[in-house]
Amino acid sequence: MWLNNILETIGNTPLIKLNKVAKDIPATVLAKVDYFNPGNSIKDRMALKMVEVAEKEGKLKPGGTIIEGTSGNTGMGLALAACVKGYKCIFVTTDKQSKEKVDILKAVGAEVIVCPTNVMPEDPRSYYSVAKRLGQEIPNSMYMNQYDNLANRQAHYETTGPEIWEQTEGKITHFVCTAGTGGTITGTAMYLKEKNPNIKVWAVDVYGSLLTKYFKTGEIDMNEVHPYISEGFGEDFVPQNYDMSVIDEFVQVTDKDGAVMARRIAKEEGLFCGYSAGSCLQGLMQLKATLTKDDVVVCVFHDHGSRYVGKVYNDQWMMERGFLDVKTFKDIVNGRGGQKLITVAPDHTVAAAVELMKKYDIEQIPVLKDGELIGSLSEGGLFQKIFSNPELKDASVSSVLEHAYPVVDFLTPVEKIGTLINKENGAVLAKDEKGDYHIITKYDVIQSLTK
Template identity: 60%
Template sequence: MKIAKNILETIGNTPMVQLNHITKDIPATVLAKVEYFNPGHSCKDRMALKMVEDAEADGRLVPGGTIIEGTSGNTGMGLALAAVVKGYKLICVITDKQSKEKMDILRAVGAKVVVCPTDVEPTDPRSYYSVSKRLAEETPNGWYVNQYDNPSNAQANYEQTGPEIWEQTEGKITHFIVGVGTGGTISGVGKYLKEKNPNIKIWGVDTYGSVFKKYKETGIFDENEVYSYVTEGIGEDILPENVNFDVIDGFTKVTDKDAAVYCRKLALEEGLFVGMSSGSAIKGLLQLKDELGPDDIVVVLFHDSGSRYIGKIFNDDWMREKGYITNEVSTAVDLIQNHIKKPLAIVRTEELVSHAIERMRNLKISQLPVIDINGFAGSLNESDLFNAYLADANIIEKPIREIMGAAYPIVKANASIEEVSKLITKENQAVLVELENGKHHIITKYDIINAIK
C-alpha cells in the first residue's frame, strides 16, 4: 500500500503552478512553488522537522522534553506536528500582531501559546525573543529552537526545497524570489541553486520596517528603519544568522497595503488562497519585472495558506479599517461610513467643563458639538479646553457655555468632499452632516484624511 506512516512523511514535494493572469505584463514564465500543500500548510514544516530531528540526534531534545520557540505561527505549526507525532510538549511564543487564526490553530494541536507585545525592542524582556529564551531556561528538559540562528533551518531548504525546484523546472530556472524572515528558505534554496548554476538570480522580498534591504546594499544596520509593520512572516528588526547575504543578489521592499491587496488578487485571479507574505512575494516580483526577459523562468515561493488570515486579509471590515480597500468616497455621508452607526456625542451648554473632558477622554475624541433646547448652540475642542485651562485652572467647574466656540457648520448628506473640506479651518475643527432621518453626525479632519487614497 502507498501510505504515509505518519503525517510527517507527507512534508515536501509541493506542486509548482504556472501563473497566468496576475503576471500577464511580465515577459517571463512565472511559476509558483505552492508551499501550503505541506500538512501544516506552510513552508515551515520542512525546517521545523529538520530542526527537531537534528536536536534529537545530538541530545539537545530528550524524550518527553518541551520544545520552546518564538514564532509568527507557521514554524509553530510545523513544530506542533512533530511534537504530536514524537510525544513532546510545545510552548509557542507569539507576538500580538499575529492573526487570531494562527493562535487558535496552535492551541488546537496542543501547543501552549504565550502572547508578547510586538512594538518592543528585541532585547526588551517582554519581546518574544527574550521570553522564548527565558522559558527555555526555566523549563525542565526545555529546548529553545531559535529558528533564526539554527543552521538546520537553512539546511532543510538546501536538502529539500532547492532540489525540488531544480527538478521541477528541469534546471531551467533563472530567478528565485521569496519573502525573507528567518532567512532559512532563501539561504538554503539560494545556496543549492547557485551551486547548480551561479547565474541564477536570488531575490529577497522585504517589508517596510525591516532592515534587510538597506543592510544588503550598504552593510549598515539602520535602527531608524525599524518600526512596527502589519505583514506577518517576513522582515526583521535583527540580522538572523540564517540570512546568507552572499547568496542573495538583491532585495525589493513591499508595503503592507500592497501585500494585502495582492494576496487577495492571487485568490481572485489565480485561485491560489495564500497568506499575506505571498502577496508581498508576488508584488515584489511585479516590481522586478524590468529585470526579466521572455526566456526567463521565474519561481516565486508562496509561503502559507490564506486560511490563517480569514479575520484579517480576507475580512473586508479589517481591510477598510487599515485603509487597504476603500469605497468610492465623493460626498459628506461617504466620509462617515466608518462611524455612522455610532450615536453623535454631544454636550449641553449648562454641563460643566469637567463633564466634557471626561466624555472626550472616555470616547477618545477631540471635539464635541454643544446643544441647548433650540439645537446646536456651539462647539468645544481640545485646543479650546487646553487654552482655557491655562488661563484659569478653575474653568473645569464652570458651564460649557462660557468657553464654547461657534457652532459647527451643517452640510447636506450629498455635499461634496471639496465643499466639506473648505469648511474645516484652523478655527473650525469639524462639520456636521444632516442625514436623511433628520439626525446629524460629525465629520472631522481625520475623516477627510482617511478618505485620501
Template identity: 80%
Template structure:
C-alpha cells in the first residue's frame, strides 16, 4: 500500500504547470514549479526539513529541544511541521510587515510567535535577527537555525528542487526564474542545473528597497539602496551566506504594486492561487521578455500559497489603500473603505440642529434623508449654510422644511467616469445599493481621489 509514515514524507515532487494566458505574448513556453503543493504550502518545507536533519546529525539539536528561527512565515511553517512529528518546541521571530495569516498559522501548529519591527537595521537589538540570536542564548537546549547563513538551506534545493526540474523538463530547461531572499532556493537549484548545463540562464527577481541587485551588479553593499518595501518573502538588507552569485546570470527588480497585481492575475487567469513572490516572479520575467527566444523553456518557481495573503494582496481594500488597484466603479470605491464606515442618515422630522451636529461629528458635507427606509431628500452643508445664513432660527425647524432633492441613486457597478458627470455643483453626491440592500454614498471628493490614484 502507498501510505506515508508521516507528513514529512510528502515534501517535494511538486508539479510543473504550464502557463497559458498570462504569458501568451511571450515567444516561448513558460511553466511554473508550483511548490505550494508541499504540506506546509511553500517551498520552504524542503530546506526546513533539511536544516533540521543536519542539525540533528551534527548534535546541535537534541531531543526535546527548542527550535528558534527568524522567519517571514514559510520557513517557520516547515520547521513547525517537522517539530510536531519529531517532538521539538518552536519559537519563531517575525516582523510586523508579514501578513497576520502567517503568524496565525504558525500558532495553529503549536509555535510561539514573537513579532518585531521590520523597519530597523539588521543589527538593531529590536530586529528579528537580533532577537532570535538573543533567544538562542537565553533558552536552554535550543538551537537557532539561521536560514540565511545555514548552507543546509541551499543544499536542500541542490538535492531536491534542481533534480526535480531537470527530470520534469527532460533536461530541456533553458531559464530558471526565481525570487531571491535568503538565497537558498535560487542558489541551490542553480548550482545543480548549472552542473547539468552551464548555459541555463538563472534570473533572480528582487524588489526595490533590497540591496541584492546592486550588490550583484557592482559587488558593493550599499545601505542607501535599502528602504521599506511591502513585498513579502524576498529581497534583503544584507547578503546571506547562502548566495553564490557566480551561478546567477541576472538580477531584475520589480515594484511592490506590479508583483501584487500580477499575483491576482495568476489566480484569475491561470487558477493558481499563489503568494506575493509568484506574482513578482512572473512580473520580472515579463520585464525581461525581450531576452527570450521561441525555443526557450522557462521554469518559474512559485514559492507559496495565496492563503497566506488573503488579508493583503487578495483584499481589495488593502490594495486600494496603497494605490495598487485601479478603481473603476461605485463598488470599487466603497470596497476601498474601512468596513466600519457606515452611512450617516437623518429623518425628515429630525431638527435641523441634529443635521448640523452630525456634519460636525463625522466631518461630512452631505446627508441623505430617509423615511421608513426610503430615500426622501438630502441635506448638504452648502445648502444648509445658505438657509441658516438667511434665517438663524431655522436650526429649530425640521429637516423636512429645508431638505433638498434626493441624491441620484445609481447601479452599484456604475463606472467612476459616469459618477463624475452626475455629481455637480447643485448635486454633491450619489447613492448606490449593494447586493444586501444597504445604501452607500459617494461624494465629489471620493471621485476626485479615485481618479487621481
C-alpha cells in the first residue's frame, strides 16, 4: 500500500540496542534513532505538528510564509511540510551551524538568513530577534517559534513517548535526551511519567548553556552563558516548552566529549549520528554509576551524521579544536628538533646530490627552483641510472629528475601520510606556518607509529 505524501513517513522510528559503545554501562541501552524520519531528524515530528496546529487555529493561511529560527533540523521538517502543503519558507540560523545544514535547507526551497552566534537573544542581530521581526513585517506569514510554541512538546507527547513505551513493552526505566528547545524531553517525559512515575528522566546539556543551573537553582544566570561548539542543544534562555518538574537530573558535557562519542557510535555501532547523539550518550556515561543490570535506558539519537561531515566527521576540523588525539605531520617535524631540509637545485650535478645523501644519510631529496618544488631525487632511482651510465655523475640534476613529492597540509594525520608513501613516492612534503618546506619519509612514519 502506498503513502499519500512524504509527511506520512514521519515517526515510528526504530529502537536499536547499543552493543559495543555502551558495553561498560551496567544496563540495557537502547537508541531511539530518529534520523530515520524523512528529514533525517526528530524535529520532523514537532515541525509538522506546529504547522497543523497553526492551520487549525487559522494562523497559517494558504500561500503563506513559514518563518523560523533554526539550527537546521527544525527548518528541514518545516520545509518538508511546506513542500507538501504549498507554503514558502524563510529560515534564520547562526553562523556556527554546519554548511551542510544551510545547503540542505536551500535544496528544499527555503530562503536562509545567517546571523552571528555570539550575541544575546534580545540583540536585534540574533537569530531569535531577526526571525521574530520578519514574522511581524512579512504579510501572511507566521513565526513558528519552536521554543515557546507548545505544539513542539505536544508532538512528542503524542508520538515519541507512546512509541518508546510500546517498543520497550513498558520496561523503560530511564529516558536520556539532550536539552534544547525543551520540546522533545518535556513532551516525551510527560507521557512516560503518566505511564510510570518512577521512570527517571535525564537531560544532557552543554557547558556554556544556562539550563543546568536554572534546573538546579531556578536562577537565570547569564554568567553561565559563553560560546560553545556543540549544535542542536543548550540555550541562553529558558524556552516555554520546559516543564522542569518532569526532569530528574541535568548533566553537562564538553564539546570535545560529545564530538568524540559521536564518532565512536558511528565506528562501533554503524549508526551515523549527529553531534547531539554523541553528547546524549556521553551524558549517560557520566551518570552510569547509578544504573543496574535490570535497568532499560533509552537515549535519543536526534539526527543524521550527514549534517556534520564538515565538522565532527572531518579530521582537520576535529584536530584544529584539539578534539582528535592523532599524530600529524607537524608533530613528527617538531619531534625531530628543527632538522633542516636538505634540497638541491636542478642545475646542481648528480655527484653533488649523491654527496649530500651520503653526508646526511638520507634517501630522498626534493629539487627546488626559486623556492618552488619541481621534482625529486631518490637513492634507488639514482643508483639504477648511474649503474647503467656512470658518466651521469657529472650531469645536471635536471637530467635525472624524478616526479615531485606530494604536498599535504601541515596538520595532516600520520595515517593519511602513510597512504601517500609508496614505491613511486618516497616522501611527502608540507609547508609550515612560515611557508618553509619540511619532509617526511617512510622511516619517519614508522618511527612515529612505534613510539
